[in-house]
Amino acid sequence: MRTRRPALPVMLTVVAITLLGAAACSSGESSADTGSCTAPGVDPSRINLGVIFPDTGAESSFFAGVRAGIDARLGAANAAGGVHGRKITYEWRDDQSDRRRNSIAADSLVGGRNVFGVIETTFGSPGGADALSRANMPVTGVAIEPDWLTHRNMFSFAYTASDPVDTHGRFVRSRGGTRAVIVHTDLSAGASFTAGQYARSLRAAGVQVVDDLSYTAGADTPESFAARVAASDPDAIVSVMNQADFIQILRALRAAGHDPKVILAISGYDQQLLRKSGPAMAGVSVPLFYRPFEAGGPAIGRYLDAMRHFAPQVLEPRQDTAMLSYISADMFVRGLELAGPCPSGQRVIDALHAVTRYDADGLIAPINIRDGYAKPTTCYDYVQVNSAGTAFGPGETRLCGAALTP
Template identity: 55%
Template sequence: MRRHVQLRLATAAFTLIAAVATGCAGGAAGAAGDCDAPGVTKDAIRIGVVYPDTGAVSGPLQAARAGIDARLGAINAKGGVNGRKIVYEWRDDQGTPTANAIAARDLVEHQQVFGLIESTIAASGSAQYLSDQGVPVTGLAAEGVWSKYRNMFSFSYTTGAAVDTYGTFVKSRGGSRSVLLQTALSGGVSDVGTKLVQSMTAAGVSDGGTVSYTPGADNPTTIAQRVVDSGADTLLAITDTDALVQVLAQLRASGHAPKVVMAVNGYDAGLLKRYGAAMAGVTVPLFYRPFESSGPAIAAYVDAMNRFAPQIDQPQQDIPLMSYIQTDMFIRGLEEAGDCPTRQGFIDGLRAVTNYDAEGLIQPIDIAHGQGRQTTCYAFVQVNDAGTAFDVVKEQLCGKEITS
C-alpha cells in the first residue's frame, strides 16, 4: 500500500536523536521489537476505540465498530503496518462527555493504548486530557474541540465558516425559498442549521424560517401546515428519517410537496427498505464518494466489510463508511510515524500531510492546513421515485467558504 513518509528536513536531526534514545536503530525493520512507545510491541500496535454502545445516540453509531473492523481487517491481512498488526480495545462512552473522559483515561492509563479512534459526539469529555498526554486521535468531528487540538484529526468538520455549496445545489434544482425543519437536540444541531441557512442565503435562496418538530410531542399535521405557511418550496431537514417522513407525508397529502428536500442524513439502503416511496425525492449531500459511483475505492470498502465485518448485512451505510475512513486516517498516521512509531511522530507526520483521500473514498484534503475548515466539495444523491434506490444527481459540486 501507499507509503508517503514525509520526514521534514528541519526535524531530521531531532528525529534521529530521539530514535537512538528510544533504542530504535534509525527505523530499521529489525529494530521493531526495541520500540517502547505505549501500545507498541514487536508484532502489534494496540489502539483504543471509543463510541456510544449504549445511551441515547447509540442507535445510529453502533455500526461504527463495523467500519473499524473492516479497515483493520484489510490492513492486517496484508501484514499490518511495518510488520505490526493493529488490535484494539473498546469502551462505551454512552454519548456523554463524562463517560467519554472515563473511557479515554482507562484506555490510555490502564490499557496503555498508542492512540484512539473516537466515533462519538462526546469527544469533548476527553479532548483536553488527550492533548495534554500527547495521544493521537482520529474520529468524527462533531464538536468544536476537533478544530482546537493538534493531536485530533478528522476528514470532515462541522465547525468553521459556512459554505455556499448546499445553497448552490438547491438553487440549481429550482429552489427559491427554504424552511428549516429540525429537532431541537443540542447547540450543535442549531449550529448546523444556521450554516445551512447561511448557505442558502449566499446562493440567493431566501429564508422562510425554522420549524421545530419533536416526534411524539408535536402533531405532524400542524408542523406540515407551518411549513406551508412559510411559503417555502425547499425543505431542509436536520431530523431523523422517521420525523422527516412523517412531515413529508402530510405535505404531500395536502398537495404541498416541496420542490427540493435536502436532509443532512438518511443515506442508508436499509432506510429505503423501511420507508420506500415515502422517501422519494429526498436528497442527501455527501462528503465522501457515493456507493452508487462504484470504482476501486468503493469495491475495496465493500469487500473489506463483507470479509471482516459480517455483523453488518448492508455495507452501504454512512456510519460504517465514516468509521472506516477514520480508521484509514489512523493507519496513515502510523505509516507517517515510521518503523518505530511514537505518538509525537504520528501527530507530526499526519499533521504534515497535504493530500489525503482515504484511498479514493473522499476528495483530497489538506490535513496540514485544513484543521477545522468545512468541506467545500460534496456529492449529492437522491432517492428515486419508487423509493428503491439512491441516484447520484451530482458527482461533485465545489463551492467556497462564506466569509461575510
C-alpha cells in the same frame, strides 16, 4: 593482489546508516527492535486503539455503522500483515453524543494507559478533546464539532464545524428552492450548531430561511410537527435529525398535501433504509464527502470487499456512517504507517501534519493535510432518491462553493 578502496559515496552511506542506527537505539525506539517501543497501547505484536461513538441515546441512529466501518478497515489491514508487523485492535466507549459522557470515555482511555490513539465520530467530542490532547493521543474522525479546529492532535478528512460554506445553499437554489425550513433534533447542541451552519449556507446563496424548528421524539408527533412545517409554506426542507424521525415527518407532510420541491438531509444514504422506507424518501438528497457507491470503481470495490469479509454483521454495506468510519480508520492506519516501526503519538501527529496528498485509497478527492488542516470542506457530491423511491442516483456531482467568513 591489490585491494580496492570503497568509493567515497558508498563509505558515506555506510557511515550515515551507522549513525542513524545508533541514534535510533539511543532513543529507546529502535527500528530494528520493535519490542523496545514504550508508547501506551503498543507492544511487539499489536497496537491498541480506542473508539468513541454514540452506541445508544437519542442520536445513536446517526452513527449505527461506525463500528462496522472500523472493523472493515482494520480487518483488511490486519489481514495484510498489520502495520509494521503489528495487528491493530481496539476497545470502545459509548458517549451517547453527550459531552460529559465523552469526557468520561476519554479519561478512561487515557487513564488506562492501554490505548495509543482514538477514532471517534460524535456530537460529544468537545467533552474529551482536552484530555486526549494533553495525552498527545492522535485522533481521527469526522469533524462535526469546533473542537477539531483547535486541537492539533485531531485529524479529519472533512471539516463541517469550521466556517460554513455556501455549497449546500447553492444546491438548494439550483433545484428551485427559495423558501426553506430547517428541522433538527432538540436534544443535541451539535445538531443545533449544524443547523445554524446550514442556515448561513442557505442565506448566502439567496435562499430565505423562513423557520428553524426543533423536534423532540415522544413530545412531538410527526403529524403535529408536519403541520408546523407546512404553516411556513416552504419549497425546501433541510433536515439535521435522525433518518427514522425525519421519514415519519416527511410522510405526514406529504399525506397532508405538502410536497416540497427540494429536500436535503444530512444523513440517510443507506440502501437498507431505502428498501425499508423508499417511497417516503422519494426526492431526498444527501451531501457526501466521498465517492458515491453508485459510481463504482476499484476503491468502492475494495471497501465493499472489506465490509463483507470483516463486518459480515452488516447485511448492506452501502451506508453512510460505515463509509465515514472506514475512512477515519484508514487515516489512522496511514499515520501509523508513516510513523515507522516504533510509533509514538507525536510521530503519528507530525507524520499526518506533513501529508500533502491523502485520498483514502481513492475514496475521496485528494486533500492536503499540511496546507489545508482544519479548513472547511467546500466541495460535495449529492445523491438523490429517485421519484419511485427505489434507488439513489446522482443529484449533483462535485459541486464546489466558498467558505463564509464571519
